[in-house]
Amino acid sequence: MGKKFSLGLDFGTESVRALLVEVETGREVGAATCEYPRGVLDEKLPGPDGAPLGPDWFLQDPRDYLTGLVEVVPASLREAGAAGEDVVGLGLDFTACTVMPTDAAGTPLCCIPEFQADPQAWVKLWKHHGSAAEAQRIEHVAEERGEPFMDYYAHAISSEWLLPKALEMRHRSLRVYDAAWTIVEGADWVPWQLTGRLARNACCAGFKAQYLEQLGGYPSHEFLEAVEAGFGDFYETKMPGPIVPAGHAVGGLTPEWAGRLGLAEGTPLSAGMIDAHMGVPGVGITEAGRMALVLGTSFCQLMLGDELHLCEGPLGIVRDGIISGFHAYEAGQSAGGDIYAWFVENCVSARCEEQARRQGVSVHEVLTEEAQRLAPGECGLLALDWWNGNRSTLMDAELSGLIVGATLNTRSSEIYRALIEATAFGTRRILEAYRAGGIDVRELVGCGGMPERNPFVVQVFADVCGMPIHVAGTSQAMALGAAMCGAAVAGRDRGGYDSIQEAAGRMAKPLRGTFTPVPEHVAVYDELYHEYAALYDRFGREGRLMHRLREIKARSR
């Protein structure tokens, strides 16, 4: 029998990647990436008359996902010189909660002329923050009623989740809401397109839509009706489809899609998973005590646990949400690399730009080179990392970024460093909440784009957290995890494996290296973290300044 391959598909915020992996060895033999042609819509809808979007709105065009797929799958096969029929299975991960309304055929409403001018008909990207009021309402009613599911979500409802996004749709465009046969995650819509079958992956259902099997499934009709009259039947009517865990097949490729992608008809496709979560098996974590620290555009802290600890740090606790038999714990920061990118795009001196041009490197590299010459604390700045709100421990999308300590001598690179440190303090705050909740964090495994793109960031994280950070052996942890799922759905008979654990055991890469904390840095960062924690309480818990600024802003428009 010739070599068999599994294909991992990783749908990120800006692009989709395909990774072709040899099932037996885990060797990555082909890879291709495609930037979404329309990227992230944050100012207006496409077209000359495209409607302007609200503040903190982030939409996407679902056609971009398929356009990307048709490009990256054949490209990864070509690179490997592999035949389509040797691909035994596919897996995928996706940003989430990234949702869209569709008709019964799976056609997104934004692709139907009569709805295309309405922002509510488009994909709401995970970081879309238009549904703050709805999240507050849902949270308020759930807490008031003592809904038991709230224990699993830190007693908070994020405006990034499915229910607030759906309710926002109902409020801003009842026409779109009524026309929606379903509201579906990108992670489930793509398999629906490819296999003709609509299923809900257990990971998104649990973490983003409050599906908890042990509590009987989705929140109740009565609860939703209490949130808003007429909304009670939301789950019953708008969320059809069985719950399927990753590593289990949604179905096989339709003839049409098999043809387009150059794969065999019927090739099994695993249920999807949230992108960050897919990094957990992707870096080889299939046991309790080891945390995957996913450092990408946003940051996630993910763990498997043998026991259930209902505590503050995690924003979601879902049994079987990543690997069957374990409680999956998720915490996260709504913006990570996104903050560094914001800074480079909006606030970098012409001097840096010019230096980057001259040296033929990126502005990030110029800033990092300058920033890492500073000692911890030398920039004299301290920041709160809430450029896109806070999504763990405070669960408040209305919070915003703060920076203090600026002088006339402050340089771009110093602000850049302070922003990196702020995101590391945010991670440390989450680690401390996990521990306070009784969850033992014994090891940190860094993955996501950052370890490769900017190792300095990982060193700062090690220094701030006072723990070594081991770097995953692949820079494509999520795509590799997805490929493991593809191997698991193929099953042993087709040359794959019987479970994700088994697949991870064979396909995961050895750790690539370790960032060790520097004791003198740890000492300074302990001191600065203490200040961070005080600011955190002041602006995140006690004061309401950030909320009032948003109110004034909203009124002024």
Place this chain on the structure above:
Amino acid sequence: MGKKFSLGLDFGTESVRALLVEVETGREVGAATCEYPRGVLDEKLPGPDGAPLGPDWFLQDPRDYLTGLVEVVPASLREAGAAGEDVVGLGLDFTACTVMPTDAAGTPLCCIPEFQADPQAWVKLWKHHGSAAEAQRIEHVAEERGEPFMDYYAHAISSEWLLPKALEMRHRSLRVYDAAWTIVEGADWVPWQLTGRLARNACCAGFKAQYLEQLGGYPSHEFLEAVEAGFGDFYETKMPGPIVPAGHAVGGLTPEWAGRLGLAEGTPLSAGMIDAHMGVPGVGITEAGRMALVLGTSFCQLMLGDELHLCEGPLGIVRDGIISGFHAYEAGQSAGGDIYAWFVENCVSARCEEQARRQGVSVHEVLTEEAQRLAPGECGLLALDWWNGNRSTLMDAELSGLIVGATLNTRSSEIYRALIEATAFGTRRILEAYRAGGIDVRELVGCGGMPERNPFVVQVFADVCGMPIHVAGTSQAMALGAAMCGAAVAGRDRGGYDSIQEAAGRMAKPLRGTFTPVPEHVAVYDELYHEYAALYDRFGREGRLMHRLREIKARSR
């Protein structure tokens, strides 16, 4: 008798300007500006082996002042087609406290080879902040001893003043301190060079060196000895020279300098004045109740008062400090236009730079154009304007800048606007302190570079303060004020006037226009100012975070 002229010399932070004015009408007939060749030294001393400078240090090279003078005086005469002998008098203003050590001949120690490598031998610019510890010590001892002069300086000693800067010199370089025959303001050193006579202008002596005639002059020997053993004789030994008010002559031009400048030997030179203060007569204010709002690199709020009110807002109250017979009240913000310039230099997107290039305008213009399209409050940001510390009401150079409310959608122009608003809130805070102290502020007259360079800034100030701002009829208020002093020292016999008041009455320009507050803007800014005031108290009075960040920064170097 042909036309007579007076020459006003305005020594700013970056450049010196000469303004030739027709004495009879106040008509500005010639003007020239020269950027200081070495500008502001903020990273290292000049030369390949120049010593690196501390954080928040700002030095200058005194030779730049004379280089500039030799260029601008003849140039202004040429422009007017005026003969040197028709210039009846000169006046000057200078940034302050901008001081240097010299030998007995007036040669600055930094121009003597054996001292040139020592930063303490150079001019310390007004905004140099290397003497924070010394200021604290002086303030502490003065308050402990109940020194009566402290009532006139808001019970605080600014590290920007002469005494801390001198004590810093004694601490960091006893060799330079011992070698200094005197320590002298730029405002007095230039006249010393030009006339051969060393006098101290009453304005700098009062506002920057605690000379109060009604209390018997400078602070006492005993007080200084209590500050530090051996420092007691500072004023007696290092500060020779009589106190001379502006509008009174220091002396006449030496033959050498008359030749260099193309003026007549013996032409009288008025005692200098602090640049901002010179704006008061310069805009035609010679009575109580009207405030000069000087908007330049830093901001000043200056008034004349009939009565003495010892209160919080002003950082200095000096009788005869501006115009004889009045109490001069000064308040100020250590950085104004400097903050906007910092932002443009360090934190502006390539997009703005490129747009400015394409349109052939400055980056400031691009940002302003975008910023003024926003409604008040729309940027969602709030800042504390302490990029160079706070110099009125809090009197704390260790404070630093803060900005809160940033999101991933925040644009450069929004931050730019928030910084402008922050400086306006800072001014309003000062106005409120004046009023709380019983000082009636009936009218605001805007001057300095800003009204001409960026009218939008003045509109924001009007909206934030809720008062009309009248704009001075000249964009050269300080240089014109200096020319009024030149006319006053000439005296009636030489074709001048008998006093500054008389000169101002004839030479001041009518107000050029008025920025009227927009009621809807005033309402939003009232709300935002309330938030500003709370942050101000939190970070300026209650908390010590900014101080601790500076401590950590200092330790880390």
